[in-house]
Amino acid sequence: MKARINRGVLLTVLAFLLIAPLLLPAVxxxxxxxxxxxxxxxxxxxxxxxxxxxxxxxxxxxxALFFGMGMFGVAIGVAKLGLGFWPALGLxxxxxxxxxxVAGALAVRLTWHYFAIITVVFSLIFYFIAxxxxxxxxxxxxxxxxxxxxxxxxxxxxxxxxxxxxYFFILLVVGFAFFVKYLIVRSPFGMALMAVRExxxxxxxxxxxxxxxxxxxxxxxxxxxxxxxxxxxxxxRYASATYMFYHVSGEGVVWTIVGGAxxxxxxxxxxxxxxxxxxxxxxxxxxxxxxxxxxxxxxxIFAPKGLMGMWNGLLDRLASRSADGTDTDEGQRQAMESAxxxxxxxxxx
Amino acid sequence: xxxxxALAFNGxxxxxxxxxxxxxxxxxxxxxxxxxxxxxxxxxxxxxxxxFVLEATGNYWIAFLIVPLMGFLMGALxxxxxxxxxxxxxxxxxxxxxxxxxxxxxxxxxxxxxxPKRILPPIExxxxxxxxxxxxxxxxxxxxxxxxxxxxFAFLHRTxxxxxxxxxxxxxDIALAMGVPARTVYMVTFALGFAxxxxxxxxxxxxxxxxxxxxxDVLPFCFMAVIIGGLGNLPGTVAAAVLxxxxxxxxxxxTDPTVARIVSLCLMSAVLIARPHGIFAGATR
Numbered sequence: 001m002k003a004r005i006n007r008g009v010l011l012t013v014l015a016f017l018l019i020a021p022l023l024l025p026a027v028x029x030x031x032x033x034x035x036x037x038x039x040x041x042x043x044x045x046x047x048x049x050x051x052x053x054x055x056x057x058x059x060x061x062x063x064a065l066f067f068g069m070g071m072f073g074v075a076i077g078v079a080k081l082g083l084g085f086w087p088a089l090g091l092x093x094x095x096x097x098x099x100x101x102v103a104g105a106l107a108v109r110l111t112w113h114y115f116a117i118i119t120v121v122f123s124l125i126f127y128f129i130a131x132x133x134x135x136x137x138x139x140x141x142x143x144x145x146x147x148x149x150x151x152x153x154x155x156x157x158x159x160x161x162x163x164x165x166x167y168f169f170i171l172l173v174v175g176f177a178f179f180v181k182y183l184i185v186r187s188p189f190g191m192a193l194m195a196v197r198e199x200x201x202x203x204x205x206x207x208x209x210x211x212x213x214x215x216x217x218x219x220x221x222x223x224x225x226x227x228x229x230x231x232x233x234x235x236x237r238y239a240s241a242t243y244m245f246y247h248v249s250g251e252g253v254v255w256t257i258v259g260g261a262x263x264x265x266x267x268x269x270x271x272x273x274x275x276x277x278x279x280x281x282x283x284x285x286x287x288x289x290x291x292x293x294x295x296x297x298x299x300x301i302f303a304p305k306g307l308m309g310m311w312n313g314l315l316d317r318l319a320s321r322s323a324d325g326t327d328t329d330e331g332q333r334q335a336m337e338s339a340x341x342x343x344x345x346x347x348x349x
Numbered sequence: 350x351x352x353x354x355a356l357a358f359n360g361x362x363x364x365x366x367x368x369x370x371x372x373x374x375x376x377x378x379x380x381x382x383x384x385x386x387x388x389x390x391x392x393x394x395x396x397x398x399x400x401f402v403l404e405a406t407g408n409y410w411i412a413f414l415i416v417p418l419m420g421f422l423m424g425a426l427x428x429x430x431x432x433x434x435x436x437x438x439x440x441x442x443x444x445x446x447x448x449x450x451x452x453x454x455x456x457x458x459x460x461x462x463x464x465p466k467r468i469l470p471p472i473e474x475x476x477x478x479x480x481x482x483x484x485x486x487x488x489x490x491x492x493x494x495x496x497x498x499x500x501x502f503a504f505l506h507r508t509x510x511x512x513x514x515x516x517x518x519x520x521x522d523i524a525l526a527m528g529v530p531a532r533t534v535y536m537v538t539f540a541l542g543f544a545x546x547x548x549x550x551x552x553x554x555x556x557x558x559x560x561x562x563x564x565x566d567v568l569p570f571c572f573m574a575v576i577i578g579g580l581g582n583l584p585g586t587v588a589a590a591v592l593x594x595x596x597x598x599x600x601x602x603x604t605d606p607t608v609a610r611i612v613s614l615c616l617m618s619a620v621l622i623a624r625p626h627g628i629f630a631g632a633t634r
Binding site for chain 2: 059061106109110113114116117118120121122124125128129131132247250253254257286287289290292293294295296297300301304
């Protein structure tokens with residue numbers, strides 16, 4: 001039942017995302033189409049944090065680095081190198097993935113706190129470099145550019161300057177990225193990642209190359225963040241060093257945790273919710289981040305599995321009640337898992 | 350040459366203040382296993398409280414005395430409300446303190462305003478020092494930091510509470526079995542960390558600007574000191590803070606501060622990767 005309900009919700013959301021460009025202007029909410037596009041982009045960014053934290057158990061506070069690299073790749077590609085749409089996008093991706101490959105090779109040697117700290121440090125280093133490399137990046141002011149056309153067919157050209165085209169382009173790319181993430185998580189590779197998350201010593205004893213798995217995951221996550229950055233640069237026609245700062249990474253972490261780490265769509269839900277809160281509240285109450293902070297702390301204390309975890313828990317409970325006391329297979333499996341799992345932190349050997 | 354001496358001295362003073370703040374960060378990590386992303390904001394709260402008390406009373410010295418106490422109380426409160434419930438989930442503690450940092454900054458922005466303000470040094474005048482005229486207040490700030498750092502080490506090694514703190518850090522379960530009230534020790538540790546950051550803020554307020562964002566600049570520096578000194582290695586933290594600040598001060602005298610910051614961040618990554626227990630690890634084991 002749970003799987004069916006979740007699939008129903010997912011299909012509804014997808015249908016909404018597909019008809020939004022028709023629906024929102026019809027009810028006078030044109031502006032929200034851009035918000036929706038922004039939510040999609042940041043969902044992808046949160047998915048990058050989630051791939052590392054939710055599936056490999058590495059908490060990165062530095063994903064903004066790759067986001068920023070993607071942004072600058074696109075912006076500098078268009079503004080300084082005079083590249084077209086697709087080459088600039090390619091440049092952004094190459095720069096982001098290459099940075100992730102190098103940073104990852106060093107960072108995944110560390111775990112836990114040390115990993116979190118070194119990812120912050122790496123992103124800070126490049127943040128300061130981007131700030132001081134004024135001729136290339138524009139320093140504090142950033143780099144803005146005008147949108148090159150995506151596709152030219154004789155007289156007519158397809159460009160992101162059209163709001164609907166832009167929306168569908170972002171939806172398509174983000175949807176594709178989420179599909180890739182789904183495939184990864186379902187694959188034997190994804191299972192290996194989760195094995196590393198659960199217990200890296202046991203994982204290495206059954207023959208998994210823990211270092212290599214973590215590195216690959218880091219590079220893929222860097223690619224996701226980079227792609228989000230490319231999209232955001234195209235969306236805003238702009239790149240700025242501020243998006244490399246660790247507060248942006250922190251936002252990604254917050255969305256992931258609030259939505260539910262280790263679930264495919266949890267981080268997207270977290271991002272959507274908090275961005276909608278921001279859009280709605282920031283006009284009414286300037287100091288709305290206080291509310292965000294409170295939500296974060298309450299989530300960590302009362303729902304460490306996030307909204308998605310709460311939702312699934314609720315569905316499980318409903319399912320077990322409707323099945324007259326007998327648990328569903330899913331519920332039983334989870335109950336067994338939680339009984340078998342050792343209590344973390346306190347009761348170590 | 351004069352400018353190099355002056356900047357080296359500024360670095361030394363700033364390094365001692367940072368050492369004081371970073372010690373708080375280090376004991377919180379060592380004892381509670383919490384990466385406190387709000388620690389820079391604790392410092393910022395110290396500077397802001399100093400400004401408020403100064404506004405209310407007109408006397409800096411009253412602020413100097415009561416701001417650390419206010420920090421201690423706030424620390425105790427935060428520990429009970431936020432830290433206590435999440436003990437044992439190390440990864441999530443980073444997220445919770447990030448949330449805390451957002452709240453603190455935003456509350457200060459609401460109550461204090463977004464515009465940076467300045468506090469005049471309560472001691473004016475300069476004295477000649479190695480060929481330059483140097484602010485007396487800065488020397489006073491350095492002296493206060495040194496006294497506070499030594500006072501903290503004396504507290505840790507000479508008092509019952511300090512011994513408990515070391516005991517809980519060494520082995521929590523055995524300490525509990527010996528009757529050490531671990532919960533109280535956690536609370537006092539966190540409160541003390543906040544108080545030290547607040548004292549650092551009160552001392553630094555007349556030197557830097559009072560602004561709701563200063564914590565964001567101070568936090569990476571404190572982390573550098575803690576990491577390079579070795580996580581949980583308290584004397585190492587102090588040494589690293591002073592070393593880093595003096596180096597940055599001297600480097601700043603012939604290039605721009607951002608480059609100096611990049612250099613020390615690179616140094617920190619090298620230390621993290623090559624010697625994750627800090628450069629002084631060999632000396633203490």
